[in-house]
Amino acid sequence: MRLPDLVRRTALRWGLGLAALLALAMASAFAIAYELGTSALFRAVDRSVLEQLELLAARPPDMLEFMITSRMNHQPAVITRVGLFRPDGSLIVGDLEFLPPGLPLNGKIHAITGRMQRGGDSEDLHVAARRLPDGRILLVGRNVAGALGVQRTLLWTLAIGLVVAVLVGLGVGAGFGLRAEQRLRRLGRVAEDIASGRLHARLPARANGDALDQLSLIFNRILERLESIIATLRHVGEDIAHDMRTPLTGVRVRLERARQDGRLNAAGQDVVDRAIEGIEQTLAIVASLLRIAEIEHGRRQSGFTTFDLAQVLAQTSDAFAPLAEDSGVTLAVDAIGPVAIHGDRTLIVEAVVNLVDNAVKFAGSGHHVVLGLGGSALCPVLCVSDDGPGIPVVERERVFHRFYRGDAGRTARGSGLGLSLVAAVARLHGFALRLLDNAPGCRVELDCWPTDGGAMGATRTPMSQ
Amino acid sequence: MTRLLLIEDDAATAGEIVADFTAKGFAIEHASDGACGLAAATAQHWDVLVVDRMLPSMDGLSIIRALRERGVGTPALILTALGAIDDRIHGLRSGGDDYLVKPFALGELGARLEALLRRPADSLSPRLRVGPLELDLIARTARRGTRTLDLLGREFQLLEFMMRREGQVVTRKMLLEGVWNYHFDLKSNLVDVHMGRLRRKLDEPGTASLITNIRGIGFILNAPA
Numbered sequence: 006m007r008l009p010d011l012v013r014r015t016a017l018r019w020g021l022g023l024a025a026l027l028a029l030a031m032a033s034a035f036a037i038a039y040e041l042g043t044s045a046l047f048r049a050v051d052r053s054v055l056e057q058l059e060l061l062a063a064r065p066p067d068m069l070e071f072m073i074t075s076r077m078n079h080q081p082a083v084i085t086r087v088g089l090f091r092p093d094g095s096l097i098v099g100d101l102e103f104l105p106p107g108l109p110l111n112g113k114i115h116a117i118t119g120r121m122q123r124g125g126d127s128e129d130l131h132v133a134a135r136r137l138p139d140g141r142i143l144l145v146g147r148n149v150a151g152a153l154g155v156q157r158t159l160l161w162t163l164a165i166g167l168v169v170a171v172l173v174g175l176g177v178g179a180g181f182g183l184r185a186e187q188r189l190r191r192l193g194r195v196a197e198d199i200a201s202g203r204l205h206a207r208l209p210a211r212a213n214g215d216a217l218d219q220l221s222l223i224f225n226r227i228l229e230r231l232e233s234i235i236a237t238l239r240h241v242g243e244d245i246a247h248d249m250r251t252p253l254t255g256v257r258v259r260l261e262r263a264r265q266d267g268r269l270n271a272a273g274q275d276v277v278d279r280a281i282e283g284i285e286q287t288l289a290i291v292a293s294l295l296r297i298a299e300i301e302h303g304r305r306q307s308g309f310t311t312f313d314l315a316q317v318l319a320q321t322s323d324a325f326a327p328l329a330e331d332s333g334v335t336l337a338v339d340a341i342g343p344v345a346i347h348g349d350r351t352l353i354v355e356a357v358v359n360l361v362d363n364a365v366k367f368a369g370s371g372h373h374v375v376l377g378l379g380g381s382a383l384c385p386v387l388c389v390s391d392d393g394p395g396i397p398v399v400e401r402e403r404v405f406h407r408f409y410r411g412d413a414g415r416t417a418r419g420s421g422l423g424l425s426l427v428a429a430v431a432r433l434h435g436f437a438l439r440l441l442d443n444a445p446g447c448r449v450e451l452d453c454w455p456t457d458g459g460a461m462g463a464t465r466t467p468m469s470q
Numbered sequence: 471m472t473r474l475l476l477i478e479d480d481a482a483t484a485g486e487i488v489a490d491f492t493a494k495g496f497a498i499e500h501a502s503d504g505a506c507g508l509a510a511a512t513a514q515h516w517d518v519l520v521v522d523r524m525l526p527s528m529d530g531l532s533i534i535r536a537l538r539e540r541g542v543g544t545p546a547l548i549l550t551a552l553g554a555i556d557d558r559i560h561g562l563r564s565g566g567d568d569y570l571v572k573p574f575a576l577g578e579l580g581a582r583l584e585a586l587l588r589r590p591a592d593s594l595s596p597r598l599r600v601g602p603l604e605l606d607l608i609a610r611t612a613r614r615g616t617r618t619l620d621l622l623g624r625e626f627q628l629l630e631f632m633m634r635r636e637g638q639v640v641t642r643k644m645l646l647e648g649v650w651n652y653h654f655d656l657k658s659n660l661v662d663v664h665m666g667r668l669r670r671k672l673d674e675p676g677t678a679s680l681i682t683n684i685r686g687i688g689f690i691l692n693a694p695a
Contacts, residue, residue, distance in 0.1 A: 251482060254573045258486050261576060261686070262493075281686055288573060289657050296655065323624060324650055328663045355654045362658050423657075 019182045027174030028167070035163040043156045050131055050147050051114045057085065058112065058133050058145040066139050073098050085147050086121060086130065092140040101144065108144075110136045116149075129153055188217065204232045239298065246294045253291070257284045293426065300352065300429040308349045314385060314453060315342025317350070318376045321357050325365060333370030334391075336361070340378035344385045346453040348434050353453075356430040359423040360389040360449055368393035368446070383454065390448035396440065427451075472587065473515065474498045477507030477533065478522040478549065483572070487520065490576045504528025511537055511544070518583055519546040523559070531559075534567065545586040547579075577687035581639040588638060600633045601693030603672070603680065614672060624649065625668045632681060632691040641688035665689060 064072060073087050077100055088099030096103060101121045108115060112135040120127050132146030191209055198206045207228065210221035263269060264277050322338045329336035346353070357376075364374045368391035380386035427449075431438040435455035441448045474496045478484040484500050491498050501507035504525040511519060511533065519537075523530040530548050537544065548569040550559055562569050566589065568582050598605040602615045610626060612619040621629065627649050632640060642661045646652040650660075665681065673679050681691050 250573045255482070255486070258490065258576055262490075264686075278685070285575075285686075289655060292573070292655050293657075324660060324664075327667055328658065328660055331663055351653055354652070358652065358654075358656065362656070362660075 019178065019185060021175075021178060023178035023181060024171065024174035027178070028171040031167055031170040031174075035167055039159060039163055042159050043152075046152045046155055047131070047149070050149055050152055051133075054085075054114060054131055054133050054145050054147050055112070057087070058135065058143065061087065061145065062135060062137060062143055066137060066141075069137075069141075069143070070098050085145070086132070087146075088144040090142040090144065092136075092142070094142070097141065099144070101146070104134070104142060104144065105132065108132065108134055110134050110142060117146075121146075192217075192221065199228065204228060204235060239301075243295065243298045246291045246298075250288070250291055253284055253288055257281060257288070260284065297426050297429045300426070300433055308351070309347055310350055311345050311347050312350045312353075313343040314346045314353070314387065315340040315344045315378060317354055317357055318378065318387075321354070321361050322376055324358075325361050329365045329374065332365060334365050334368050335373045336365065336376070337373065338376045340376065342378075344378055344382070346385060348436075348453070349430075352430045352433065356427045356451070357387070357389075359427050360451075363423050364389050364391045364393075364447075364449075367391070372446070379450075380452070385453045387451040387453055388448060390443045390446060392443065392446040395442060395445055395447045471495065471497045473517045474520065474583070475507070475511055475516045475518075476500045476520045477502075477504065477511075477525065477530070478520070479503060479525050480522070483522075483549075486576065487579070491580075494580065504530070504533055508533050508536055512540060512542060516544050518586055519544055520579070520583070521546055521548050523548050523550040534562075545589065547582060547586060549574075575687070577639070577684075578641050578643060581641045581644065581688060584638050585635060585640075585644065588635075598630065598633050600636045600691065601680070603629070603633060603693075605630055605633060614674070617674075619671055621668070621671060624664060625671070628664055628668055629672075632689070636691050636693060639684050639688055639690050644688070 061069065061072070069089060073089055076087065077098075086099070086101050088101035088104070089097045090099075090104050091097055094104045105117050105119060108117065112133055114131050114133050116129070116131055118127060118129050121130065129149050130146040131149050132144055134142055134144040136142055188209075195206050195208050207225045208221040210218045210225060212218075212222075260277050260281050264274065264281070269277060318338050318340045319342075322336055326336050361374070361376060368374050372391055372393045374389070374391045377388040377390065378385055379388055428438055430436075431451060434453075437452040439450045439452075441450060472495070474491060476484060476487055476498060478487070478500065479502050481502075484502070488498050488500055499510065501510050504527045507521065507525070508528060519534075521530040521533055525533075530550075534546050534548070537546075546562075546567045548559065548562060548567070549572055550569055551572050559569050568586055570579060570582060596606065596608045598607065604613045605626070606612075607630070612621050612626060612629060628645070631645065631648050643655075645661050645665075646656055669679055669681050672681065678694065680694070681689055684690055
């Protein structure tokens with residue numbers, strides 16, 4: 006599964022989930038606010054209605070008519086309505102024309118809607134009515150149009166607030182999701198870099214950041230440890246090579262002196278010669294190991310120049326033609342120059358020489374080796390191919406490792422370090438190196454432009470079959 | 471007797487060089503740090519200097535520079551570790567000096583010192599002659615006696631390199647560097663193959679080969695006596 010798809014889905018889920026959660030929280034908060042707000046509003050209205058009803062009912066019965074009349078004269082009935090009715094329901098005095106039909110006379114609040122005055126508009130009222138001890142009916146009511154308006158306004162406000170909240174939630178959620186996605190993608194990129202061998206890369210992390218940052222910091226510590234362990238391992242190899250050099254050189258000097266002494270007979274001379282040859286080979290391996298280490302450590306690119314790769318190929322072919330001819334191998338160049346590349350010319354020459362030397366050695370008598378240049382002017386691809394026995398798929402990755410030689414190579418000369426040196430040169434330049442099947446034979450391709458943007462770019466050997 | 475000053479702090483390497491070159495008939499003296507070495511180098515006349523690059527108290531390259539500033543032109547060979555080769559070291563060769571990467575065969579060191587001591591005169595003559603061999607450097611033609619030699623470009627360069635060092639041992643490394651411009655170890659018999667072809671073209675039946683193989687070291691071109 007590709008990482009970005011997974012990331013995108015995760016981020017989107019997070020965004021939507023956050024928005025939904027926010028909307029739910031807002032909705033319930035709004036519902037509670039609405040409920041509490043409106044009930045408080047109506048409770049105040051109802052309490053004042055009931056209080057007035059009790060207040061009026063407690064007055065002396067003969068005063069009631071006068072009080073209602075004077076009250077009506079002083080306060081026009083806009084909000085509060087009062088009515089005194091005869092036991093049969095007809096109006097004695099009041100600013101209601103008639104007793105609302107079917108209204109229970111139990112002194113409790115009832116919501117009614119209707120016309121209260123002849124020629125008036127339909128009104129919303131909360132009313133309470135009771136029968137007085139003398140049989141008359143007292144009614145107090147209050148127009149709740151204002152409260153209803155407040156209620157409607159509240160509802161609208163809350164609804165608009167909810168919509169805004171959901172939108173903001175979605176936006177913020179998507180924003181967080183996108184940010185998380187970008188972070189994850191950045192982490193993914195670095196992780197892939199690390200997986201391809203750039204152990205000095207580090208995950209981006211803030212010191213006081215979130216859990217992801219903390220995790221990244223831990224990973225970075227692991228990487229540091231890994232890098233130092235690998236460096237130690239590499240140093241062990243180099244140290245051994247270093248340490249072997251002096252005693253080996255000493256042995257060679259003593260053997261050389263023994264040969265020059267002239268005290269050896271022919272058989273002894275032969276033994277000494279072969280021993281020197283063996284020491285020479287061992288020293289050559291040691292020197293190669295140290296050379297590879299030198300290239301791998303040398304992240305500097307100060308020696309980089311722009312030069313013609315086609316010319317390098319022509320010169321290498323010129324140098325190796327007699328050698329190839331002696332081994333029965335046909336060596337040809339298929340490169341039209343000039344093809345300018347940027348790099349360390351000495352190292353590229355060394356790499357090309359190693360590739361050609363290897364190809365000629367392993368192709369075998371009767372086969373062909375072609376030194377070619379493909380790709381485009383901006384992205385030239387160096388290609389050394391042969392139609393010899395080739396390299397089995399399972400062994401391809403391994404041939405770039407130090408010392409490895411396939412079965413076919415065991416009889417040929419060389420330390421087995423040639424291709425590791427080429428890989429080290431490729432890594433220094435950030436060039437991609439591939440070992441492919443030439444059907445038949447083997448084909449090494451080197452992309453001569455930096456694909457990994459740095460001195461320690463990865464060397465990949467695709468195993469596509 | 472050739473007078474050689476060795477400035478080297480590593481006792482083992484110094485011991486081997488002293489033993490080997492004393493046996494070869496050199497008058498050799500050894501200084502084990504930079505300051506003593508510089509003092510010794512200016513105090514008396516030497517034919518050739520061998521200087522380690524990494525020295526206590528003074529860097530090998532600084533010693534060479536100090537000597538040149540005082541007008542001492544003694545040819546010098548710097549011994550350097552792999553990994554310390556940079557442009558300044560490469561520059562030694564164009565400046566008439568030389569360098570050698572450790573570890574080296576004593577034969578290699580001997581051949582290079584000989585080359586430094588007998589630095590070929592940069593003669594402006596367009597013709598080179600060694601015994602019956604004659605090179606026309608302008609027309610790029612080669613002859614042995616009256617016979618014209620049909621040499622390829624690289625073979626011509628190889629022969630020119632050998633003729634300029636007539637009677638000197640030339641190592642494979644020197645040839646790789648001087649003829650092919652390969653400044654790295656090549657574990658291949660490239661030089662031998664080219665040399666073999668050149669020799670087949672030069673040699674004449676019944677006479678000794680002009681170029682002989684010095685086992686374990688390299689080749690030498692001698693004019694027949």
